[in-house]
Amino acid sequence: PMNRLSTSNGELTITTSAGPVPSQNLKRSPSSLSPNCTDSSTADLLVDSPNQPTINQTSSNVVDGINLDEIKDFAKAFKLRRLSLGLTQTQVGQALSVTEGPAYSQSAICRFEKLDITPKSAQKIKPVLERWMKEAEESVLNSRYKSGQNHLTDFIGIEPSKKRKRRTSFTPQALELLNAHFERNTHPSGTEITGLAHQLGYEREVIRIWFCNKRQALKNTVRMMSKGMV
């Protein structure tokens, strides 16, 4: 059947700050070039002894004196906390390589959360993640008592989430003009559209689409009103 985790924890209480949800983002690890075939690696985290089963492959609860249930619970809690902080695996990984040295890639975080690692490896990483989680929490808590601006940023050590490229947004002036036009004529000619675009400094296509969507909206409004839904 489904490979279910044998975990059996009860509740998990999450405390999240009031601050602005630092919405996910951050340019991915520069897919820069120079694929230097890192030879000087120490690849210890993910490979300790050959062919050891990963945690999610084992069914027992204790292996080599390591409490797997505890690790499973922690992994879940960690992920949830990460999400509640609005952070990506990449961000955490980057933060960690600053704090803890360069051994915590996005991949490593991913594998830990999925428990796609051996018990020994997990045991080794766990305290690092615990420490980080604790600090992250404090950082968030602090922000509550400080300026109100949360300081997770300092903590992360990187630019916080550059905004995703925003879709075109029209200025109120532009909207005014567009709406005025729309009232006169919901189907402007190609020439008119070009004129508007030029006059307002938007791409012609953007203006064209605006009229499409506007007509759609009008149609919906009419329909709703006729249904008494508005």
Added chain:
Amino acid sequence: PMNRLSTSNGELTITTSAGPVPSQNLKRSPSSLSPNCTDSSTADLLVDSPNQPTINQTSSNVVDGINLDEIKDFAKAFKLRRLSLGLTQTQVGQALSVTEGPAYSQSAICRFEKLDITPKSAQKIKPVLERWMKEAEESVLNSRYKSGQNHLTDFIGIEPSKKRKRRTSFTPQALELLNAHFERNTHPSGTEITGLAHQLGYEREVIRIWFCNKRQALKNTVRMMSKGMV
């Protein structure tokens, strides 16, 4: 400065079940054909009154007698809960269209979470989402006392967590051909994709995705080069 939410909530307590984290998944809305210019839409949720600012654009706390802070808090809580249940926007959307009628697409959920909607719209959707969240919670709680297998499935109404597709690896020959195509045309037509897929012996979808990712990579490269990061 940053557009911060003016929310001021305190804690948020999340209770998560023990069950297997229903890892995210679910095929996206079939990228099927027939780009029928849906005219018969009902698009009511997103358009109530013309040019009303969306919630995240307004700074006040109460508009039209609607408590925006409350909605903001709820939106956050909703997202967190959704994540803690391991559900995607798509899944919630699908579940809702079964329960509540066909007006809750992934996009709608996305917009609600981002508060990229007008207060009125939000007010209209909120109770639906609240109800759903409440039920989802109960469903999870129940599972604890029952067989141990959680019944969120019944509730969601869809297959839970299809396994992630195995990562395809392309042969050097295939890559050569694909790259050659890409250089000629980064946006192959449906027919071309089908042809390539057939010729190379891969699934059509795999080839389609390859081009998506390739375009993405190209864009990233260009962006970096223009920033002198390369």
Added chain:
DNA sequence: AGCATAAATAATAA
């Protein structure tokens, strides 16, 4: 160590 990139999710343009 951990990159490169396939696959999946979220957001947005059309």
Added chain:
DNA sequence: TTATTATTTATGCT
């Protein structure tokens, strides 16, 4: 609503 793009996550490989 649907199609596609923007971003994140996961994994094959060495």
